[in-house]
Amino acid sequence: MIQKKILLLTTVFCFLAGFSQEKMKQSINSNWQFYKGKLNQADLENTKTTIWEDVNLPHSWNKFDVMDDQWGYYRGEGWYKKTVYVNPQWKNKSVYLYFEGANQTTEVFINGKKVGSHIGGYTAFSFPINEFLQFENPEKGNQIVIKVDNSYNDDIPPLDADFTFYGGIYRDLYLIASNEVHFDMTNRGSDGVFVTTPDVSATSAKFQVKGNIENNSKSSKEVIVISKLFDKNNLEVATLSSSLKLKSNSKTEFLQLSKAVQNPKLWSPDEPYLYKVVTVVLDKKTKEQLDLFSAPVGFRWFSFTADKGFFLNGKPAKLIGANRHQDYKDLANALPDILAEKDMQLIKEMGGNFVRVAHYPQDPSVLEACDRIGILAMVETPEVNRITETKVFEENSIEMQREMIRQSFNHPSVIVWAYMNEILLRPRYDDKSVERQNYYKNVATLAQKLENVTREEDPTRYTMLPNHGAFDLYNSVGLTKIPMIVGWNLYHGWYNGEFGGLEKFLENHHRVLPDKPMVITEFGADADRRMRSDNPKKFDKTMDYAMLYHKHYLNAIENLDYVAGGTIWNLVEFNSEGRAESWPHMNNKGIISWDRIPKDAYYFYQARLLKKPVVSIGSKSWTNRSGVLTSENESVFYQDLEVFSNENEITLKVNGQNLGSQKTKEGSTIFNVPFKNGNNIVEAFSTSNESVKDFASIHFTLYAPNLSSTKYPFENIRISLGDQRQFTEELTQQNWLPEQTYTKGSWGYVGGQAYKMPGNPQIPYGTNKLIKGTENDPIYQTQREGIEAFNFDVPDGKYELTLYFAEFLSGNTREALAYNLAEKSQKEEKAFRVFDVLVNGQLFLENFGNNNYLEPEKAVDMKTTIYVKDGKGIQVDFKQKTGKTILNGIELKRIF
Template identity: 25%
Template sequence: MKRLLLPALLFFYHIVTAQTGFVRTRPFNDSWKFFLGDAPAAEPSFRDDSWRKLKLPHDWSIELPFDSTSPTGTGGGALRGGIGWYRKTFTIPATEKGRRIAILFDGVYRNSEVWINGHSLGKRPNGYISFEYDLTSYVKYGTTPNVIAVRVDNSQQPNSRWYSGSGIYRNVWLTITDKTYITCWGTYITTPQVSEKKATVNLQLTVQVPAEKKQALAAATTIYNNFGKEMATITTGVPAMQDTPVTVNQQLVVANPSLWSVDNPYLYRAVTRLISNGKIVDEYTTPFGIRYFSFDADKGFFLNGKPVKITGVCNHHDLGCLGTAVNTRALERQLQILKGMGINGIRTSHNPPAPELLTLCDKMGFIVMDEAFDMWKREKNKYDYHLDFDAWYKKDLTDQLLRDRNHPAVFIWSVGNEIQEQWKANNDTSGAAILRELQQIVKSMDNRPTVTANNDPNAYNVLLQANATDLIGYNYNHDKWSAAAVQKAWGRKPFIITESVSALQTRGHYDMPSDSMRRWPQRWDLPVENANADLTCSAYENCSAPWGATHMEILKEFLKNDNISGMYIWTGFDYIGEPTPYPWPARSSYFGIVDLAGFPKDAYYLYQSVLTSKPMLHLFPHWNWKPGQTVDLWAYYNNADEIELFINGQSQGVKRKTGDDLHVMWRVTYEPGIVKAVSRKNGKVIMTKEIKTAGAPAKIVLTPDRNIIKANGDDLSFVTVKVVDKNGTVVPDAGNLVTFNIKGGGVIAGVDNGLQTDLSSFKANTKNAFNGLALAVVQSKSKAGDIMLSATAAGLQGATTIIHAR
């Protein structure tokens, strides 16, 4: 049976095609120079001899000290912005004369202006959007040097509610093509009919043909499966227009298609070659996926005809101690950690993401809500995007859609997050007109569903969405999630939770009794009352922001309502900035299921117990308390009927989940020794877990996540640092200062420990452990060889690990 497929697409424009070796786009990240401060540096004659040499991507703010007087505020991470300049000198071989030369920036934060040989190419205020400039008219060829200069102005603060980073923090690419070429983001693939026997693949191609072009031109497209086998091919004539982009439509059929899903993210490649007089003049590869999906008002979300509950997370774009400088391996690690707990969705909060994130989501199987704006015309911060919205929203949204619409991972376009226009203040109804126009822009370019992630389902907000977007989505308000409540307010439209939870947790900290709830603060604009003096939040399910709830409270509501298509949890990882509920010296968030260093909090295992089928058992907290203290022991588990708890061999009883329970608990008296939990199903032991009382810190243990990395100057190994006692048990309150030393073909790219109030530098060679753990990130240099990382601490036995760069 044939089915209608909302566009199931992927786009990847950094192209090296295996079939012919044709290269059109290449990295342009090496050999830049950087200066923090303003300078008259646009002209080629400017002397930049003293400037710092570096490789992009680069975030200068992450290198600065945390500062309580920073105009970014703690919301922006208490790290300063400023003005920075980047310059690069390069040559173009004389053999390239007569071809088209272009530069593509994946993202520059923010207010960038770019010059080539002293000629201004343009300005772009949006710090998250990708943009291309044509250099052809201004470049010099042969041995004559060219100079690219980029001024980045992130000085007007505050302009973000979270840590934004500063600089050319995403990749840069140089594209060299014939003057007849496929335009930037110039392919668009849809699969309008899909069955088990065949899939129709429609390709829309945009070709730039110069006015002087006289020869016949053809576009030949071949689809390959992921083994390189040819699946379909077509050749179409391209009409010659007067230096105007030409649209070419092609249709191919793939027999017996493998469908893209979260469990089997299968990708095809469409390779399009422009052929003139028998010669290939351009080649463009578009990976894509074949799948179909639907949203139902009563039964939720269906992918390829099967029900799937979207359980996603919201993430900001920083990578912890690496800042916002994008790194593919760091993104991949985050997604691997999230997959491990059963997550299948990502919301790009609250901006267009790095292209590498979407490519990884395509390959790994995530359902992405691709978000455009955090505000429209009404401000959230004095200097934020509201100042640029009128002049730039059409261009920015259009470029995002062009860039991202081929990704099969992208299922939903979000055109706003908690925008201020959701309230009809002073009878201002401009929000409805803005939303309708944004909807029209999206629908003119793609047919995937739209949503806006507002946080107040008031009557005017209902009017906003009910008359515009394809999905009803709002943040929080979990008392209004039932089908009856949704349909009473919004009518019969599919419903998705665009943001939920906002639990607050510090890894390894526990406030007892565990069933005493903390809503911190009482209201978003009030200080916290009865706060913890050390600015921690409990990692039991008993601390949340007042607008949200705990993970457990939300999961129970989520699981019992079939009408909910999915939800995106705030947040997957802690991030720099927005240190709710605390003021300075807190400088990063408490919302994450995983801390800033990538170490899971206990909530990670709650989701794992609900969302995954592989047997698991998690027992917490640690077992170092005061003698005689009352301690609440919790267990998350699946694939079992019951759990029995033992303390030093003595049974504390058997517990079973009943009703909508998601955990079991024992309230016991602490005595040093060993706590053991045993899960059973039908009387058979499924799993056993132990926690032991730790002694004094004795030694360091280093564990790399990968012992072999690429010697490309970009690849990373994340090394977990544990402070353990003489028997190898992690000391749960260890805070020893660890010093790192590295030798060989690598550098320390960053250090972290996940503590939201640690004000020491991410770029130092020292870091205090927090609750027994720390992290060192090792980055390869551009040469093969062994990298030796050593860690020492006063009074402890040190450790060394070897990482091989190949």
């Protein structure tokens, strides 16, 4: 038996030998020159008038302008140039320039001649370039010039979306040299070979290899195509062989179907067993190996049903995971492969088994990781929010669908192809007009064409169209009837309604469409990791409300059999340049931050989904906290602390004191923890297995109810006006307390009311506008208007006082966020206010208002020093002259 294995391994290695000789793939990512802006041919060579920047690929020119204080980001031309030195021996080979992705239109020039162009920013493409290369003078090299343009184009999807359309060559770029006889390199950026598993059961499985072989030589050829299947130990399982006659300068199709492989190892998220198929082309006469193709093979079968959900390999399986956008803090979408792979690992480590690659095809490393570690995937093309009713838009959409399917075909992790996300969210024309009705018909017509193309390209997988929660609209237009699965992006309890609306919606789908399987393709709530509340409210952007949201949705998904699964919106926070919110330009619904730090919701999903024991202390990244005691005699501040675990019972220790044990329920338990002034060490562990544990170090600042307390001497305090949340600055980790009314001996405001944003009843605090000139927008997004005074009854000494202001009203039309169905665009009033500010009776700010420092939507802070004596404390008075007085935040620091 040992000798047989050695012989088989030898066969494998002999079969694979010479791989580097038949096809050479060479990255050319390094040392490019880049120019942002329009250029003509003369500018390309004039280094005096055109200043080029040195860059490496992957590269995007929108790394930073998407996060500045100005609305909009650069959408236009970007130029790249580089001299490439090509091996002279490649003259007799077929050479291609291969892009993994560039957004969104690309034109390529080599040695001054146009090679070709590509439309679409999220799929791969290649160009044959032999005729443009010079091989005679290797030292001279070949100049490649590439123009990429991410300008808005009404004929290219996506037209509009809740994510940023970064520009650049943001994925890898390669030169590929192959023999003149090779697998088809011009098949829409694909491998040109497609592997399927047409017949799979627990006892046997077949695989099929289909593709085209291209003969670029001037003579006909006779070849042998051999395909071998190897298990993960590189032992040969099956062999297929075909003889072909290739005409010169032509493509020839081949098709190979195996006999049944007995007792196959099945692929699943729990055991992602991968075989591999290796296909080679041999010259029939010389037996020279001309080309080689390889792909993973996962034997599995699956089905979606309308009443019992999803089945994999004959067993029910609830699909639970997350959506994934491809950007990263300070990198835009130009990520190294390892970061894309790590995102998939984050889903796996969460306990997830499913990813929605949204809203566009992503780097090849994403699906490669899914195959390898066991994550089922749906992939979609970027028709988002609306379409353009032109033939060109239709052709581009269909072409993107074909490119996506062919490029991602050979991944056993993929089970669904999707298209048209929320396509009726921003329809054209006036409501109820004839044009609007015709528009809806045109959307449905395009949807049916995309459906037909998808089933034609790949009848082995399911199709899906993800809709926003307007059930009656999508059903009346017919979009619920076209795909095999309907996806619903649902936000009950966030953008609309309350949590209970979720179950009502799902029940309605099941009643009206009893034969249509469904997936909840999006659900999520903004969770600004800097914001917390003891009394969370819808749309307050706190971590605490998001936890309530995720608990409700996961229960619904798990408890309703007819819901095949759900994908969280989103795995990570992502850039959406047009958003304001508490963190401008960001969609904060990710359960992991933009720089990949898990939030509480991530630990919650681990506790609910993972099979291995886990204990995680919630909000452990909230390391600097504060609280106001109710009595001078207290020595600790009690605050709830949630511990996430799949263990039955958790024991908690704080500062060495055992606080006892509590049973977990649905993945967590909440302890009421006594925090002392200063540093606190928290330890949580499984009562039955103390090795399963977690630690947190939390610094707590206690404020006595009397600021003159000697037990807790006053040092500094920060208060957010018009707010009932706590906010922690990202950079300094300084904590801001919510406002309170003044009581003698303490601190607080006198008079006024918390500002309430008109036209958006959902926002419980302040405004969601972008406030320029600050990284701490939440401090400036709430305010108390009509305030009369703010008092601090501090002991004598020297203090530094800072007042924070922002004028919300600009007189401009405020556009509603398209995704918030409750918000309406409206023309707002223009404020005109003038008031004085006095500190302990002395004039500090005179005629302060819109004529001077108080510019609309800009952060203003004013600092002064005060010497307090005779036990009088600090009183800040606001004297109205015109309009209402305002104050957004206040900070007081003791100097001595």
